[in-house]
Amino acid sequence: MKEIVFYKTSSGKSPIEDFLDSLSSKEAQKVVWVLSLIEDMETVSTKFYKKLSNSDGIIEVRAQIGKNNFRLLGFEDKGIFVVLTNGFKKKDQKVPKSEITLAERRKAAYLSKGD
Numbered sequence: 879m880k881e882i883v884f885y886k887t888s889s890g891k892s893p894i895e896d897f898l899d900s901l902s903s904k905e906a907q908k909v910v911w912v913l914s915l916i917e918d919m920e921t922v923s924t925k926f927y928k929k930l931s932n933s934d935g936i937i938e939v940r941a942q943i944g945k946n947n948f949r950l951l952g953f954e955d956k957g958i959f960v961v962l963t964n965g966f967k968k969k970d971q972k973v974p975k976s977e978i979t980l981a982e983r984r985k986a987a988y989l990s991k992g993d
Contacts, residue, residue: 879920882913885952885963885984893984894950897965905943909950909965912941916960930973936981938973949973951981961988 884894898906912926916939930936930951937960939950951973952962963984966977 879918880916880954880960881958882917883955883959883961885961885988888987893964894962897950901948905941905946905948908943909939909941909948912939913950930978933978934982934985936978936985949977951977953981953985955989961985963988 884892886892898909901909916922916927926940928938928940930938935953936951937953939952939960939962941948941950947968948965949968950962950965952960952964955961963981964977966974
């Protein structure tokens with residue numbers, strides 16, 4: 879069981895909130911349902927939550943609606959919190975390196991603030 883935290887930029891914006899706002903109601907409901915699984919369950923299936931290889935501790939939250947795949951990236955903080963840094967609609971098999979790099983940059987910024 880973990881607590882979900884949305885990363886905020888230095889200007890106070892939340893990229894995850896912006897991403898969720900860009901989704902249809904049905905899409906957003908599915909993503910929020912997956913987030914509640916992560917918060918409520920001791921063990922979450924890799925269908926919904928997994929660590930990405932070849933990254934600096936970045937995790938991927940996965941939601942699928944029909945043929946649409948949505949991903950939220952982030953990291954675990956102290957094993958208690960999942961800090962989500964960015965979200966996107968996945969079009970290919972691989973997670974874009976640019977999205978992983980963005981998550982790693984935001985992780986470093988978050989941890990350097992000592993939140």
